[in-house]
Amino acid sequence: MARNEEKAQSMLYRFREAQAAELGLGTRGDRRPRMASACKSLRECERWRGEILREISRKVSKIQDAGLTDYEVRDLNDDINRLMREKRHWENQIIALGGANYRRNVAMLDDDGKEVPGTKGYKYFGRAKELPGVKELFQSRAKDEDEENQAKSFYKKFTSQGPAYFGDLDEQDEALLTYERQAEEKEWEDAYHRLRNSLGQPEDDPIPKMPRREPHSTLDAAHPPPSTDAKRKAPNEDGDEDTEMPDEANKRTKNDAAPSSNGTVAVVDSDVMANSARAAAAFIPFLSPEDLLPPKLPTRDEMEGVLLGLRKKALVEEYFGE
Secondary structure: OOOHHHHHOOHHHHHHHHHHHHOOOOOHHHOOOOOHHHOOOHHHHHHHHHHHHHHHHHHHHHOOOOOOOHHHHHHHHHHHHHHHHHHHHHHHHHHHOOOOOOOOOOOOEOOOOOEOOOOOOOOOOHHHHHOOOHHHHHHHHHHHHHHHHHHHHHHHHHOOOOOOOOOOOHHHOHHHHHHHHHHHHHHHHHHHHHHHHHHOOOOOOOOOOOOOOOOOOOHHHHOOOOOOOOOEOOOOOOOOOOEOOHHHHHHHHHHHOOOOOOOOOOOOOHHHHHHHHHHHHOOOOOOOOOOOOOOOOOOHHHHHHHHHHHHHHHHHHHHHOO
């Protein structure tokens, strides 16, 4: 009778050992460790990960069998999810040992940019999706997604709008400004007639003009900007610095605050906003005129360019990594 050493060298023993290793049924001394962190060899970690992948592939093929009962399908699906978790542990250990990164945390997205369901957490494979209770879960999820897509498509026309949608360009529409002035004058006359009738005043009294705010506030003339913007001259004999003359400053302020050519409320341009910012900065020393200017809203083309750049960056990171 041959000894154990001689049995181990036989061709049949080697074939059975390779077959058991392929099926994940290794010997007791060559069994996969329960804890991935206990393995300190990168080569062994790669080996055990490959073995787990083969087991997952075999079980996924088996779960498609139509002759399995519901209990067997549930058990197979639980085993596949357990192997998927174990595979992640081995991949983390491979990364800790300086190996390749098999875990690319890139979410799978559909055409609408939403994450595909079933890519995280507990997963269902093959016939497991047709089990009682699971099928209804997927149907309800699909129904919720359809309702959400309908609501999103309804409100999609209100998104990604430019400044004109929010009325920020209304002050540049001369026809709209003319209509507003006529409506204000009509309301002013109606209010004056009602007040005159309630007070019992004669009807032939002239209607006073409606007080309007000048397009350029007199705040600039009353409170010129601080001396930091003024031209400075060389220091005199006493060591004090001379700024420009008050008359010249008043002339410059009057020129800046000159009324528009049409004599009515004109469109607010950059010069007017700059003058108002300088006047306000005179009372707020810790803010500069640039900080008090109104924000510049991006146009629709600029917003589309930014979104396109972000989408390109996401695609590059998905296929080529960081």
